[in-house]
Amino acid sequence: xTIEEYLKQLNTKTESFQDVYEYAVNNRVPIIDSDxxxxxxxxxxxxxxxxxxxxxxxxxxxxxxxxSVNKDITLTTIxxxxxxxxxxxxxxxxxxxSERVNGILGDAKEVELEDTFDLLFIDASKGNNKLFFExxxxxxTDDGIIVVDNILLRGQIVEENLHSKNKIKLRDxxxxxxxxxxxxxxxxxxxxxxxxxxxxxx
Ligand SMILES: C[S@@+](CC[C@H](N)C(=O)[O-])C[C@H]1O[C@@H](n2cnc3c(N)ncnc32)[C@H](O)[C@@H]1O
Numbered sequence: 542x543t544i545e546e547y548l549k550q551l552n553t554k555t556e557s558f559q560d561v562y563e564y565a566v567n568n569r570v571p572i573i574d575s576d577x578x579x580x581x582x583x584x585x586x587x588x589x590x591x592x593x594x595x596x597x598x599x600x601x602x603x604x605x606x607x608x609s610v611n612k613d614i615t616l617t618t619i620x621x622x623x624x625x626x627x628x629x630x631x632x633x634x635x636x637x638x639s640e641r642v643n644g645i646l647g648d649a650k651e652v653e654l655e656d657t658f659d660l661l662f663i664d665a666s667k668g669n670n671k672l673f674f675e676x677x678x679x680x681x682t683d684d685g686i687i688v689v690d691n692i693l694l695r696g697q698i699v700e701e702n703l704h705s706k707n708k709i710k711l712r713d714x715x716x717x718x719x720x721x722x723x724x725x726x727x728x729x730x731x732x733x734x735x736x737x738x739x740x741x742x743x
Contacts, residue, residue: 552576557609561602561632570625572602573664573690577735581688584740585610585660588686594658595619596649596673597665601629607662608638617643619652619665649673657682664690668714671721678743685743692719693737 553575565572573581585593585607591614593607598620608614616638620626626646633639645652649665650672659682663673670689678687692698694715703709722729722741729741 549574549576552579558602558605558632558636560635561600561605564628565600565602570599570602572599573606574735577690577738578603578606580732580734580738581662582606582610584686584688585614588660588684590614590660590686592656592658593617593660593662594654594656594677594680595662595664596677597663598629598644599625601632603662603664604629604642605632605636605638608641615641615643617645617654617656617658619645619647619649621646621648621665650676654680656680659685661685661687662690663687667691667694668711670715670718674718674722681743683743687739687741687743689718689739689741691736692731692739693733695736698737 564570593614593616595604595616595618598604598618604616604618608616620629623646626644630644633642633644650669658680661677661681663670665673674687681687692715694712697703697708697712698715700712703712719731719739722739726741729739732738732740
């Protein structure tokens with residue numbers, strides 16, 4: 542067993558939202574890794590976050606987990622795929638949190654929000670991380686936190702011999718975003734957790 546496998550076991554809390562997790566696995570819906578989820582939830586707990594904005598709902602798995610940290614938490618979450626959005630709605634209803642969720646069906650590149658939030662979780666099309674960061678981080682309170690998932694692109698971020706043009710383009714865009722954060726946010730943490738988690742304080 543590798544250290545990564547050992548830790549993954551310890552970080553996996555299978556009792557929560559198992560139905561949603563299994564649907565995601567069986568239908569190849571990409572969801573946050575369990576160890577990254579543990580860090581995200583711990584961060585929400587420790588910093589007492591109350592108003593979360595998520596870019597990339599998928600079927601509501603990460604949303605359900607974030608809401609489960611505390612009953613005071615509300616979630617605004619944006620998803621552009623209608624089928625996923627519909628399933629997320631059902632999942633939020635089934636797990637009794639619909640009243641705390643503002644689910645938005647739309648392209649996060651175009652959605653306009655006026656509310657403020659204390660945590661922004663970016664987990665949509667990875668090539669648009671910078672766009673989402675620039676568009677939505679101004680909505681954060683002064684003590685706001687931004688979390689970005691998949692900053693390592695399953696290892697492709699350091700792969701010099703990619704053969705597909707699309708993969709090269711995506712790798713370069715995510716690299717540019719990571720470097721932009723490195724240069725402008727000295728306290729940002731680039732973590733080797735899950736598929737790479739980036740934590741930035743505003
Ligand atoms: C990695 S999945 C989200 C997983 C979810 N956060 C979780 O961990 O349970 C990314 C989702 O972002 C959505 N997405 C991609 N680009 C988007 C955009 N421009 N606007 C809104 N949603 C987008 C995809 O349809 C997909 O469902």
